[in-house]
Amino acid sequence: MTRFKETVYWETSVWVAWMTDEQRPNHEMDGVLECVQKVEKGQIMLVTGQSIIEMELLETTMSSEAQVKFNDLMKRRNCQKLPFDPRLHDRVRQIREGCRQAGIVVPKVGDATHLAYAIHYSVDELHTFDEAHLLPLDGRPQVKELTIRKPPVTQYRIEYP
Numbered sequence: 001m002t003r004f005k006e007t008v009y010w011e012t013s014v015w016v017a018w019m020t021d022e023q024r025p026n027h028e029m030d031g032v033l034e035c036v037q038k039v040e041k042g043q044i045m046l047v048t049g050q051s052i053i054e055m056e057l058l059e060t061t062m063s064s065e066a067q068v069k070f071n072d073l074m075k076r077r078n079c080q081k082l083p084f085d086p087r088l089h090d091r092v093r094q095i096r097e098g099c100r101q102a103g104i105v106v107p108k109v110g111d112a113t114h115l116a117y118a119i120h121y122s123v124d125e126l127h128t129f130d131e132a133h134l135l136p137l138d139g140r141p142q143v144k145e146l147t148i149r150k151p152p153v154t155q156y157r158i159e160y161p
Contacts, residue, residue, distance in 0.1 A: 007045040008035060009118040011111070011128040012056040014151060015048065019066040028129065031151030035127070039079055046073075049088075049117035050081035052110060082121050091116035098142035107133045119144050127151045 010018075017024060018032045038044040057070075073079050092112045099106045107115060111133045118126040125147045128134045138148040 005043060006038075006125070007047060007121075007123045009047050009049075009114070009121075009123040009126045010035075011048075011114045011126060011130065011134060012053060013129040014127050015053065015057070015070065016060055016062070017129060019062060019069050024129070027153055028150055030155070031127075031153040034153060034155065035151050036073070039073065039076060042078055044078065046079045047082050047117075047121065047123060048080075049084070049114060051084040052113045052117065053081060056110060082117055085120060088113065088116045088120055091120055095119075095142055099137070099140075102140075102142060104140065104142070105133060105136050107137065115143050115146065115148075118146055125149060 014032060016022065017029065018036065022029065035044070035046065039046045074081065092109065092115075095112045095115050096106050096109070111130065114126065114128075115134070115137070123146075126134070127150065128148060129150060134148055135150070137143050137146075139145050
C-alpha cells in the first residue's frame with residue numbers, strides 16, 4: 001500500500017452514512033464530507049476491509065445511486081478495499097478475548113473484524129459512528145491503542161435555508 005500522509009479506515013456505519021446522505025447530529029456529516037474531499041485531493045488514503053464491507057453492505061437496502069457513489073470512490077488509487085489475510089481471524093479472536101478478560105465491551109464479530117483490519121494494516125485512524133461497540137475502545141490496549149473516532153470536523157459547512 002502506497003503511504004500517504006494519513007491512512008484512514010472507514011467502518012460500515014460511515015460508508016452507509018455517506019452513501020445515503022444520512023442526516024446526523026452535531027455536524028457529524030461535515031467530517032465525512034471533509035474526509036471525502038481529502039481523498040479527492042489526494043491528501044489521504046481511505047481504506048476498508050474487503051471481505052467485511054462487502055458482506056455488511058449486502059445487509060443494507062441502498063439505492064443504485066448509492067452503490068454507484070461507493071464504486072466511483074473506490075476507483076480512486078487512494079481509496080482501497082484491503083485484501084483479506086488469514087491472520088485476521090486470530091486477530092479478531094484476540095481482540096474479543098482481550099476485551100472479555102478486561103471486562104469491557106466485547107465487539108461483535110463484524111466490528112472486531114473492522115478493528116482487526118485496521119490494526120493489521122497499521123492505519124492511523126478508524127472512523128465509525130458506532131457509539132456502543134467501537135468508540136468505547138478508542139486507545140485501549142486490546143486494540144493496540146488504535147485511534148477510533150467519528151470523522152473529525154475542522155471546518156463546518158454553512159447551510160443556507
